[in-house]
Amino acid sequence: MSLIEYPAIASNPRSRVRVQGENVTFCCEAFGNPAISYYEWMKDGALLDESKYPEGFNLTLTNVTTSDSGQYKCRANSPVGAVYSSPALLTVKANHSEFCEDAYEEKKISLPSDCVQDDGTTLYEVGGCAEKTCRGTSSENGLCGPSKTFCCLPSSQEERTVQCDDYTLQVLVTTGCSCGQCSSGDITIQGQVNGLNTGIALRIGTVYVNGSSVGRTTYTGLFSFTVPKGTRSVAITLEDTIFNTLLTTTKLITLDESTQGRLYQKIALMEAAPPITISSDVENTISMGNNSDMPAVVEVVIPPDSFIDSSGNRYTGIVKASVNLFDPRDIRSISVAPGSFEFTDEEGMVQNLQTFGVIVIDLIDESGNKLNVAGNVTIKVDAGLVETENPADVKLWGLNDVTGLWEEVGAMVMDRATRKKRELRNFIVGSVSISAFTAINIDYKFGVLRMLFCFISCR
Known part of the structure; x- marks a missing residue:
């Protein structure tokens, strides 16, 4: 008799941006034993007509309008249960320029202590652009998600002279934002693993991500691995393969679509009881x-x-x-x-x-x-x-x-x-x-x- 596996999401739909009149596809993939029998798609919690997803796992919307904006998610169903994906946001604008027209935001930097400004502080307004996704002018590659991501970036900047006690500084100030290609989307998850009571490091331990081995910890318990931007959750399993002094433990790390760069995790494992x-x-x-x-x-x-x-x-x-x-x-x-x-x-x-x-x-x-x-x-x-x-x-x-x-x-x-x-x-x-x-x-x-x-x- 084969082991029952309740449905689990393998790939979540990704948030998308579109200009009116374009098409968009959301993709969802799940697994289980018995196998997934059918998929359903919802917008803002309401079930969508099946004609929009004849393949089940892909939802395609054509000639979108601003009324199509909202949260979309799938539900994968099997004979033993069901599971929802994480929601994906669709943002539809009338034209490209609308995505970043409100992206400019105030941002201040600290100047040296002898660069006091008119308000009596050493803070200086340099401006910036909010981390917003936008629709690039280049066509997207990839059905289920863009191979390149676009976000609101500084489109115009100018140098300004700041007077200090006996010298001047040149400061770069952002004055406008527009859509441009974002930097690499990979997220690095790193951290250290130690015993709960002894503090002993997990030395040369095996690190599994979502059930697959991705490497080992260092002799001081450090680990590092990368996941794609947009990843919503990571199940990391840590096994004391060699010394068997710490208990094998699986921890769930949750992310959101805005997570980027590096994420640090400090993980404690219980010491194994004496046999x-x-x-x-x-x-x-x-x-x-x-x-x-x-x-x-x-x-x-x-x-x-x-x-x-x-x-x-x-x-x-x-x-x-x-x-x-x-x-x-x-x-x-x-x-x-x-x-x-x-x-x-x-x-x-x-x-x-x-x-x-x-x-x-x-x-x-x-x-x-x-x-x-x-x-x-x-x-x-x-x-x-x-x-x-x-x-x-x-x-x-x-x-x-x-x-x-x-x-x-x-x-x-x-x-x-x-x-x-x-x-x-x-x-x-x-x-x-x-x-x-x-x-x-x-x-x-x-x-x-x-x-x-x-x-x-x-x-």
Whole structure:
């Protein structure tokens, strides 16, 4: 049985500018398993007639007018769900000159301290042009987006003489703006990765962007990669490939269409818990979240004889398990949890989640080789920490390291179990395969229910 992949956007439509009478095409591409069955397009939230997008993934508008200006987005639908693209803005003007006629803006620079002006300050007005996209006189190349981008740039400048105490300065002042070709649109994302508590750098770690390897960190934890201008989100996964002291984590970086140049990210990873030794031929129950005199939140039950190696062969012997919980009762822990605590609902809208904890389990054999678990494990949550009359509100979610969003992978039910000291406790129990995901999240949709302890704020 193939793994279900909920729909995800591979390529968002890009904002465009046009002069009345021209044509424009917006493009959208999504993927999933089962495959995308059909696309829909909306303008300002209203569904457009299908005749405008006979191919589905491309929307073409002909002979546009100013009334066509607005926000456009697509929705990709599959048998298991839907997803919306980011919106793209269409701006239509009557003629080319209108795009930059209001682009001029005030901008002041600081002069040397002995260049005091009439207003008693050292600030001098030099003018500038707002960062606005415009329609170039050259024809665009590329159906789904311009190969060259045009923006409002200074079209007229003049030198002015500024009097200082005993000398003069020549200052270049912008007096007008017009449309011209922008500089390169690539965005550089760079930063540093360190351990949350130890500060140790992620040394020679593997960096994945949207599921694909793009390089490694330096010995001091530095990384750098580029994405095209217009990119709306980047799922970056960081793996401690060599030293295995920091947990593999996926973080979602969100951008907007105006983002340009360089973007710096400081990322903290949780240190991996010291491994415990378990045997492959017995059932293993592992408690998590019992630090700092707090009761355990979660138990994970791994069936006997369920371990496999990287080739899928059954493994027997000693297993070393690093069992980690991003605990919502610990604000430092939950602040560096994988993903963004968001999911895409059945209608394709991104919604928020509230968590009981995120589980990451790393398994190796005695030689340090990676292991995994075939089949399902059982996850138990102490029902005493959850206020709900319906355990089905609590779900199990797997992290999609391509999108950085969570996907529902399992349901939970109420169970009753006798524990030590003859204490009778209720548990919310579910089962899930952990082999396909780097992290499992025990969560519920925002606002459905609440925990009986605070993890960020209590109301």
